[in-house]
């Protein structure tokens with residue numbers, strides 16, 4: 001007999017083994033199969049914080065049906081530009097269908113990329129093709145690896161299962177707020193690459209898609225580092241920072257539209273203070289606390305985004321002369337600060353131009369202003385929360401020290417952010433503090449500029465997922481405007497692979 005049991009509660013101090021005993025009582029037999037389907041934390045009542053489970057159990061052992069893979073064929077020649085989640089998951093699914101992916105990646109393998117990022121952090125020497133945005137694994141490699149998504153599709157389950165298959169912690173399959181951590185992500189990505197290679201696929205590093213040719217509206221060739229190669233299909237999984245690639249695609253007649261996004265700063269608090277606010281007194285045995293806040297107190301909606309408990313603020317520039325921030329944490333989430341993006345909405349009306357790439361120029365302007373505000377050398381401009389709210393300059397840090405590895409210099413948000421964003425954030429913070437006590441703490445640190453929250457463009461595709469008027473070219477993932485995080489980008493990669501496979505078989 002197989003049973004699904006909902007709403008099982010454990011206190012943070014109880015062992016999960018207790019769940020097996022509950023299952024045995026319900027089955028009236030020893031448990032031969034047991035699986036946690038969902039696990040979430042209920043911290044609404046601070047005096048009675050509990051884990052809540054849904055489990056599946058049976059008195060018979062489960063046998064998974066073996067999955068049959070097709071043998072990969074040399075033709076058609078399917079190119080995938082980008083090895084972020086969209087490109088990698090697309091490649092994995094093409095292999096399932098017997099199609100050999102040719103992955104092009106402008107950056108380096110993840111092991112070498114990690115070294116380039118370290119050099120940038122220590123010495124301020126930016127490698128334009130190997131950084132936090134570019135290189136194997138894409139933008140999320142140096143991330144918190146949060147795997148929550150607002151999109152509801154059966155593909156989400158497949159994405160999580162694939163992550164586990166390639167070595168991610170098994171708990172991501174059932175936690176309601178799954179997270180891999182940057183340390184695990186790097187290992188998972190390297191294993192995915194090995195799998196692609198072992199199954200006949202090709203992975204080329206330092207290989208940039210530089211041109212696309214069509215004949216009568218049908219893809220005929222791609223150029224890689226300027227060298228032309230025949231191609232049958234192309235997946236554009238280039239991410240939101242591939243500004244030169246967007247320019248190339250625009251010059252080749254692709255339909256590109258402007259897209260809203262959000263900008264602001266990273267805010268850092270002590271993780272222990274966030275724990276106190278969310279859990280009350282003792283929080284031993286509980287995961288590092290997180291939060292998600294929205295406020296409509298100002299002229300524009302402001303919200304927190306990409307919260308990294310126990311993480312660091314990371315220098316995330318990919319262009320020389322620009323400062324960009326983002327957040328990262330390892331699986332343990334054991335750094336002393338918590339950070340999140342504190343951002344306000346930007347719409348195409350703010351761009352000041354109808355040009356399809358005006359949003360890119362808008363981001364670039366803010367990043368250059370932040371670079372100058374930080375005094376050059378990629379130091380980030382920082383201001384204390386209390387001084388920001390009072391409209392004063394900052395001179396000393398309090399208990400919260402900025403974690404931004406390149407170093408920080410005091411400068412007010414006004415020196416690099418648009419006035420409407422500054423005023424909206426100023427109005428939002430006291431409002432947010434009402435819901436998360438201590439959010440407006442005087443010594444919380446605001447580090448700028450958070451400008452790459454999502455793609456400033458959309459490369460328009462039709463119902464068949466092909467670029468409008470460009471047969472066999474598939475815009476995919478976040479950069480092309482079809483995803484907003486690791487999960488949705490990976491799911492879009494699977495979706496596009498299915499469309500390509502359906503065309504050939």
Ligand SMILES: Cc1cc2nc3c(=O)[nH]c(=O)nc-3n(C[C@H](O)[C@H](O)[C@H](O)COP(=O)(O)OP(=O)(O)OC[C@H]3O[C@@H](n4cnc5c(N)ncnc54)[C@H](O)[C@@H]3O)c2cc1C
Pocket residue numbers: 081082083084085086087104105106107132133134135136137138139140141142143144145146147148207208209210237238239240241242245306314316326327328476477478479483484485486487489490
């Ligand atoms: C520091 C950081 C932290 C983040 N944290 C999270 C998080 O915790 N959870 C979450 O869901 N999301 C997070 N994100 C966002 C997430 O990383 C992206 O949504 C996701 O990676 C998008 O996937 P993608 O495959 O569409 O594009 P990307 O991951 O950006 O991958 C694009 C790839 O294309 C390559 N490329 C670009 N141009 C070319 C070209 N012309 N030729 C060949 N290759 C090219 C790039 O080098 C890159 O590897 C974070 C992002 C950053 C930067």
